[in-house]
Amino acid sequence: MSDMRLIVAGAGGRMGRALARAIADTEGAVLAGALEAPGSELLGKDAGVLAGLPANGIKLSADLWAMSKDADGILDFTVPAATIANVAIAAERGIVHIIGTTGLSASDNAVIKSVTNRAVVVQSGNMSLGVNLLAAVVKRVAKALDESFDIEVVETHHRMKIDAPSGTALMLGQAAAAGRGISLDEHSDRGRDGITGARKPGDIGFASLRGGTVAGEHSVTFLGPFERLTLSHLAEDRMLFAHGALKAALWAHGKKPGHYSMADVLGLADI
Numbered sequence: 493m494s495d496m497r498l499i500v501a502g503a504g505g506r507m508g509r510a511l512a513r514a515i516a517d518t519e520g521a522v523l524a525g526a527l528e529a530p531g532s533e534l535l536g537k538d539a540g541v542l543a544g545l546p547a548n549g550i551k552l553s554a555d556l557w558a559m560s561k562d563a564d565g566i567l568d569f570t571v572p573a574a575t576i577a578n579v580a581i582a583a584e585r586g587i588v589h590i591i592g593t594t595g596l597s598a599s600d601n602a603v604i605k606s607v608t609n610r611a612v613v614v615q616s617g618n619m620s621l622g623v624n625l626l627a628a629v630v631k632r633v634a635k636a637l638d639e640s641f642d643i644e645v646v647e648t649h650h651r652m653k654i655d656a657p658s659g660t661a662l663m664l665g666q667a668a669a670a671g672r673g674i675s676l677d678e679h680s681d682r683g684r685d686g687i688t689g690a691r692k693p694g695d696i697g698f699a700s701l702r703g704g705t706v707a708g709e710h711s712v713t714f715l716g717p718f719e720r721l722t723l724s725h726l727a728e729d730r731m732l733f734a735h736g737a738l739k740a741a742l743w744a745h746g747k748k749p750g751h752y753s754m755a756d757v758l759g760l761a762d763i
């Protein structure tokens with residue numbers, strides 16, 4: 493099979509630059525386009541040079557329709573509005589869409605789902621093996637422990653992150669809720685401040701720390717009578733997520749239309 497031709501959306505961003513480096517490192521993948529926001533001062537710059545590599549001749553452009561003509565997939569780590577605009581074009585072109593963007597609303601997610609009867613989408617708030625394994629373990633533990641154990645999800649990220657709780661924290665909260673057989677929407681405690689009252693039994697709490705250059709740190713703590721169990725994951729470098737996204741793209745190439753998760757890619761969906 494010929495190399496998978498991939499577009500990086502948000503090519504000037506932290507993940508976009510990491511993705512360009514990961515593609516250059518990965519056999520079977522080649523950079524076919526670099527998308528940036530209309531009006532960005534980076535438009536026209538070389539994607540290789542921006543990523544700290546030799547020039548590769550791929551210039552940043554805001555025209556996804558044109559650059560996707562001969563592409564096979566798009567790796568999208570941008571912002572919700574951009575991802576939603578990209579969904580329609582990727583589906584129309586029939587190219588694989590790997591979505592890592594977080595902070596998406598319920599209606600954004602409904603738009604993404606709506607194309608998956610005709611498009612291949614892999615979406616995950618975290619592309620790492622470790623976090624997806626952690627989610628499977630959290631689900632199991634939550635199933636084993638009753639409401640006498642409170643569940644708290646804590647995440648720490650770099651100072652530039654714009655959304656909270658992180659996509660990963662929400663994914664871990666969903667895993668805990670699924671293990672317990674409850675709806676996260678109905679049992680979520682976010683943003684405590686002031687006189688909050690006592691903790692509601694059964695709620696899943698979230699707390700977000702921001703600062704420095706932290707690539708991503710997550711923990712789920714089960715707090716019971718006289719004991720506590722904490723499960724955690726530490727991302728040491730965002731190249732972890734870039735390599736995960738590449739793995740997802742190569743896995744998805746040629747798959748039938750559907751809405752896939754990283755657990756599907758990693759063979760963890762049944763755990």
Ligand SMILES: NC(=O)C1=CN([C@@H]2O[C@H](COP(=O)(O)OP(=O)(O)OC[C@H]3O[C@@H](n4cnc5c(N)ncnc54)[C@H](OP(=O)(O)O)[C@@H]3O)[C@@H](O)[C@H]2O)C=CC1
Nearest residue numbers: 502504505506507528529569574592593594617618619733
């Ligand atoms: N699922 C996972 O494993 C991971 C997910 N993420 C998520 O990925 C997203 C990006 O993170 P990060 O790289 O740190 O953020 P950055 O802000 O560094 O990068 C986002 C990039 O997208 C660009 N952008 C904005 N609008 C558009 C548009 N319309 N078309 C194309 N590009 C656009 C931004 O440009 P400009 O600055 O000019 O606005 C910026 O360059 C976040 O949602 C983050 O949570 C991050 C790491 C791992």
Ligand SMILES: O=C(O)C1=N[C@H](C(=O)O)C[C@H](O)C1
Nearest residue numbers: 594617653658659660707708
């Ligand atoms: O913005 C980030 O950096 C990250 N975002 C993702 C999230 O919201 O969980 C994944 C990772 O933790 C890094």
